[in-house]
Amino acid sequence: MAELLASLTPRQQQQTEALVALQQQETHWHADLPVLILERCWLRLQSVSVADLAGVLPPDSSAEAPELVRFRELRQQGLDHFEAEEICWQEFGRLDCSQALRRFWEAQERGNHGWTFSAYLHLLERYRQQLLAEGPTPIPLLILARQGSAEHHRLQWCWP
Structure with a gap:
């Protein structure tokens, strides 16, 4: 100290x-x-x-959005990018998935230190x-x- x-x-x-x-x-x-x-x-x-x-x-909790967490889970289960995205769109809606991804990208651009x-x-x-x-x-x-x-x-x- x-x-x-x-x-x-x-x-x-x-x-x-x-x-x-x-x-x-x-x-x-x-x-x-x-x-x-x-x-x-x-x-x-x-x-x-x-x-x-x-x-x-x-x-910054943008990476913890349920839509993105679910997408990562599906990818870890072996689904390809497009299949995981399609399932997330069905579960959460295309607009909500897009907004979660946009918030995440904006946070990455701003930086969270x-x-x-x-x-x-x-x-x-x-x-x-x-x-x-x-x-x-x-x-x-x-x-x-x-x-x-x-x-x-x-x-x-x-x-x-």
């Missing part, structure tokens, strides 16, 4: 250390646990609750596991990628 703290302002370092110290008193998983978000360009460190994280930093629904769920699960494990409990810190860059948001853990 020393390397991470060195990149923060003195006030942010104190804020982080205080939150990490408070975290050590937690013994159960709940929605008010803190998640830190660092916007490097603005030198802004924000603490949000687990409950508010998806609202503050919405994960790796902050997908899967990454969001992974953070929550790992946080929960670390909280319930014996020993010190860290706080997750999401370091946001610079806008317009192809880099991913980075997840680090602030340990006591």
Whole structure:
């Protein structure tokens, strides 16, 4: 954590250390646990609750659309592209399939910096596991990628 703290302002370092110290008193998983978000360009460190994280930093769930999930399942079952597409059109309708695919493509063009629904769920699960494990409990810190860059948001853990 020393390397991470060195990149923060003195006030942010104190804020982080205080939150990490408070975290050590937690013994159960709940929605008010803190998640830190660092916007490097603005030198802004924000603490949000687990409950508010998806609202503050919405994960890209376009790949999780039921139409696309079903298409991938059919392809994994061995159906060719056209057969899988035809079945999805029958089950969901051609318009809904097209809209799901368009939303996915638009999200790919915009970029999501790796902050997908899967990454969001992974953070929550790992946080929960670390909280319930014996020993010190860290706080997750999401370091946001610079806008317009192809880099991913980075997840680090602030340990006591």
